[in-house]
Amino acid sequence: MIPIRCYTCGKPLIQYYDEFKKRVEAGEDPAKVLDDLGIERYCCRRTMLAAVDISKEIIKFSTKVYRW
Amino acid sequence: MPIQMLEETPISIKLLVKGYPLAVLNAIRRAALELCPKMAIDFVIVERNDSTLFNEVLAHRLAMIPLTSDEALDHYAPPEACAECDCRKVETGECTYEGKPCYATLYLDASADGKYKIVYTKDIISSDESIKPVYDNIPIVPLIGNQKVKLTAYARLGRGREHAKWMPATVAVVKPVLKDISVKETLCNEECQRECAEKCKEAFTMKDGKLTIKDGTTLSMVMYCIEYVCEGKGIRPVFEEDTYIFELETDGSLSARRTLKESARAIVQKLEALKRKLEEKAG
Structure with a gap:
């Protein structure tokens, strides 16, 4: 999972991630999307740009649940 | 002593503060980061x-x-x-x-x-x-x-x-307000100043044969020009006296106004605790 807050300043960022990902994958310029979402500082921008969500990759290897 | 509101949203606030010492503003800034509950x-x-x-x-x-x-x-x-x-x-x-x-x-x-x-x-x-x-x-x-x-x-x-x-605060900053620049003639003569104005068109301009800043120039623009672009020795920024910009942004759990109030209250509580301790010691 990607971090909830910006590593440096502590601004909550993850609530924008779904929209950010959707718009960037649709072909929009990431810089423009970040401006639209109101993420101004470069610490927040790099956290958002560099975040890679690998939870879908590792969840395949989770142990099977046999309990009740 | 006037405090002017420059910008306000529910989670951020920007103030122009005149006539308060830097130590007071810095105390509030630090309290917003570490004392406000x-x-x-x-x-x-x-x-x-x-x-x-x-x-x-x-x-x-x-x-x-x-x-x-x-x-x-x-x-x-x-x-x-x-x-x-x-x-x-x-x-x-x-x-x-x-x-x-x-x-x-x-x-x-x-x-x-x-x-x-x-x-x-x-x-x-x-x-x-x-x-x-x-x-x-x-x-x-x-x-x-x-x-x-x-x-x-x-x-x-x-x-x-x-x-x-x-x-509660993600950003709490106190910064000085840029007024002008001072140029030491012995280190940077008129030719050097003109060269600087040419290289750094966004920040500087020549006025009556002297190097001055343009309207809307920020401190970071001036410092960038001085340090990296024209490397002008003897050019220094001049700040307005006792005038600061106070910026505060919260993570949404508290409003910016409330954070400011609670920080000030936390400082007062600390001062009262100190006073009580001193009085106890004095008997």
Whole structure:
């Protein structure tokens, strides 16, 4: 999972991630999307740009649940 | 002494402050970061966790979620009173101070039901209406198959010096206001100044044969030009006396105005404590 807050300043960022990902994958310029979402500082921008969500990759290897 | 409001939104505030010493503003700035109380999840009792995240990671993610605490500041016990609380007392709800409870309880019970599912903050159920996550769409944990997560989280008021999750402010800055630049003629003559103005058109201009700044030039533009572009020796920024810009931005748990008020109150409390101690010593 990607971090909830910006590593440096502590601004909550993850609530924008779904929209950010959707718009960037649709072909929009990431810089423009970040401006639209109101993420101004470069610490927040790099956290958002560099975040890679690998939870879908590792969840395949989770142990099977046999309990009740 | 006038304080001028430059910008205000619910979570950020920008003030132009005149006539206050820098030490006072810096004290408020630091108090906003480490003394102003806010609500955050302190500890979690995990009943069941089948997800790929460890209990500790899950608890850390939960703690990072900003909780609305505008009302909680009045209804819950202060952080210092709850520091000694026992875990078992908290579960039974015995932990109180002067009739005010210490902890708020939040429940999370989610299951994947056979498919891939992300648990969001909107799935959290709070025992107190006034304490809930600020944002509804913060992903907490992914689930798959018949995985389940069931936990009880306890939130309390705390201060930023204890842990960063209790820091209401994300940005708290005091900066000086740029007035002009001063140029030492012995180090940078007219030719050197003209060269500088040519290289750095965005920041500088020549006026009556002297180097001056343009309207709207910021300090960082001037410093960038001085240090990297024209390397003009003897050029120094000049600041307006006793005038500062105070900027504050919060993570949404408290409004910026409230954070400012609570920080000032925290400083006053500290000063009163110091005064009391001194009087005790003096007898």
